Amino acid sequence: MNPRFSLVLLAMAGLVVAFAPLPVSFTAPQTRTFELDARQFAYSPSELHVSPGDTVTIRLVSTDVVHGIYIDGYDLSVTADPGQTATLTFVADKPGSFRFRCNVTCGAMHPFMIGKLTVGANDWLYRSIGFSILAILGLLSARPLITDY
């Protein structure tokens, strides 16, 4: 295949992978409430899944020392004293996967006290897989593997 044509094809495929909307199953926004237990150095449940547009309420219960929660991407946080419950409510209007982490120094492993919030599909993961496939295809088209030994 003409190398220039391959390059154009790859660039177009790259744009599709980057910007094409992913198939989503539409669900009407709901109100979702999670009781999130926090202890040194983990959340339970550690992974939360909601749909885009959902109104999410997290009731953070700290079971040992002071803990908090900060949600990457949403820039929201709340802290809870031991034995107490703190509440954080927000509309999950940004799709994707976000880490949430403790925002109060709570002990040695505090920087690694992390959970995961997924709003809708994990777009970045799927697009990254697409980019990986494209990277390999691009390399193959530049230098076919079948004849490289």
Next chain:
Amino acid sequence: MELTRLPLLKSALKSRYPQLAVFIVMLVGYIFAILAGLIGTPVGSHNFSIVFVWIAWWAILILVAVPFFGRGWCAVCPIPLPGEWLQRGAVLAPPDKKPKWLNLRVPKMFRNIWLQNLSFLLLALFSSVLLTTPTITGIVLAAMLFAAIGLSMVFERRSFCRYLCPVGGFIGLYSQTAPAELRIKDKQVCAKCEGKPCYNGSDTGYGCPWDVFPGGLTKNTYCGLCMECIRTCPYDNIAINLRPFSADLAKPSAKMDEAFKAFIMLGSAMIYAGVLLGPWGALKDAAYNVGTGAWFIYAATFLGIIFVVLPGFFALALSLSPGPSPNGRGGGVRVFSSLSTSLIPLGLMFWVAFSVSFVLTNASYILAALSDPLGLGWNLFGTANAAWRPILTSMLAPAQTLALVGGLAWSAHTAQRSGHEANVSSIPVIVYCFIATLIMLWLLL
């Protein structure tokens, strides 16, 4: 492009004083990190030793120094200094030909990087404690300093850096990808040179502390960029060059210790991404609670992934490779180690993707630790109460994708060249790298 043609740079490298000035600043910082670890607050995120070693230094090392300058860190690392000064009996004075201490040659069986592989793994198994507990960080930093001193008293040159340093091993591996190198200008000049002062030393400087003859350098792995040969070469035949990325990987290594270093680093990055940055609390508990049953299972799994799973699947992939049998061409072992060179860019980019997340979310601790390095309530620069705040988290996923996909393409390209060199197909290695990248994407995104 030869950088040493720039007169200012050349004179700065020829003189010992600029490097010494940097060394002294680094040594003071290093000793302060040890003291902070031992006498400062036990709260890691407020202790200079944790914040400056595992966040600031690590960020500079893995995101800048190694990818762009290769062994640039080794050029200013303070760890070998006290030992080297004692070994020479001088700091800057011309070398004395008479050895001050035992000056033994390192036994041949240890002249490889297996000890560095083991020392890295030893720290890696305890990394959750090491990264978060100032006392342990202080003890490890001190132990490295004293080990370097001790080895300098017994063995010649920088034996600690060359054969034992847990950091130097992987810096050497990944330095092959860097766009900078120290090389000779003209082989004939070296061939005719009498006395080989770059290796043996002369009145103008010391013989190569890294036990390398610059005339034979073909890759960055074992050159510590100490610049001593630039000072000793009587023919001005040593140059620092800019070059394309990963130039050293064009000629793949066939050494098994280097091959396993690639697996160790690749596996460690993946395990850390899952254990430290993942949402699984049980894994963090197991990694942190050293000595418990869960930790032993974690340690066994860690070692199993690195020594059995990753190399096992790699060997299996190679055995399924179409094309001529590797056994017919000098053996599968040689092909295994040659093709493992392809994992070097992938491993480096895995570490970049892991580190960028860890560093951006914790960098704000640097401001507080700068003002109150020991956690004693000081406020030297008015930033002691700076609030923790992750930086640029919206850029994390794109940055990690760029690193991981870029690493995959880089490794696949290296595999094509290595496969061509070893006369085997690179398809299995590319598939292997693709699967490893998918796992890392899943762990990080």
